[in-house]
Amino acid sequence: MQETPQRLLIVDDDEMFRHVLQRAMTRRDFEVLVAHDGSEALDLARRYQPEFATLDLKLEHESGLKLLPELLELVPDCRVVVLTGYSSIATAVEAIKLGAVNYLCKPVDADEVLTALSREDGNPEAEVADTPPSINRLTWEHIQKVLQEHDGNISATARALGMHRRTLQRKLQKRPVRR
Known part of the structure; x- marks a missing residue:
C-alpha cells in the first residue's frame, strides 16, 4: 500500500x-x-x-x-x-x-x-553572536519595526521616522545589512 x-x-x-x-x-x-x-x-x-x-x-x-x-x-x-x-x-x-x-x-x-x-521545538544550542549588530543593521531593524507598526504603509512610516518617502523607499530597496 x-x-x-x-x-x-x-x-x-x-x-x-x-x-x-x-x-x-x-x-x-x-x-x-x-x-x-x-x-x-x-x-x-x-x-x-x-x-x-x-x-x-x-x-x-x-x-x-x-x-x-x-x-x-x-x-x-x-x-x-x-x-x-x-x-x-x-x-x-x-x-x-x-x-x-x-x-x-x-x-x-x-x-x-x-x-x-x-522542527517541533526551539533550539537551545542556537548560535549567539559574539558581537552586537552594526549601526547599519540596527537602522535596518528599526525601519522594519516602524514599517510593521504602520502596516507596511511607506508614507506613514516615513512621517514617523521623519524622513522623505523617497529616501525610505531607496533604503527599503537595498538588501539588509548582515551584521
Whole structure:
C-alpha cells in the first residue's frame, strides 16, 4: 500500500526560486502546489488543504504577514515557514506571533526548509553572536519595526521616522545589512 504524499504549498513571487524548491521538494516525496500571489495561494489552500507551506514575506504586491492569518484560517493545522531575503527581528517576531512555525532567511535550500517545517521545538544550542549588530543593521531593524507598526504603509512610516518617502523607499530597496 502506497502512502499518500504530504502536500506542500509554496507561495513565492520569484519564479526561479519556486521552480527550484518545487523540484527539490517533489524529490523528497511531497505533493507540491505553487502560487505566485496571495489569491492563488488561498484558492489552492482552500481546495487542497496542504499540511505544510512556505510563504515569502515580501510578495510582489502584498505582504506575506497579511496573508499568513488568512492561510491559517483556511488550514489551521498547516505548518507554515516564512522565507525572506529581507529579514528583520520585527518581521520574525510578527511571523511567529501570527502562527508561523519558523522563519528562514533566503537563500535557503530544500533541506533547511524541510528541517524548519518538521522542527517541533526551539533550539537551545542556537548560535549567539559574539558581537552586537552594526549601526547599519540596527537602522535596518528599526525601519522594519516602524514599517510593521504602520502596516507596511511607506508614507506613514516615513512621517514617523521623519524622513522623505523617497529616501525610505531607496533604503527599503537595498538588501539588509548582515551584521
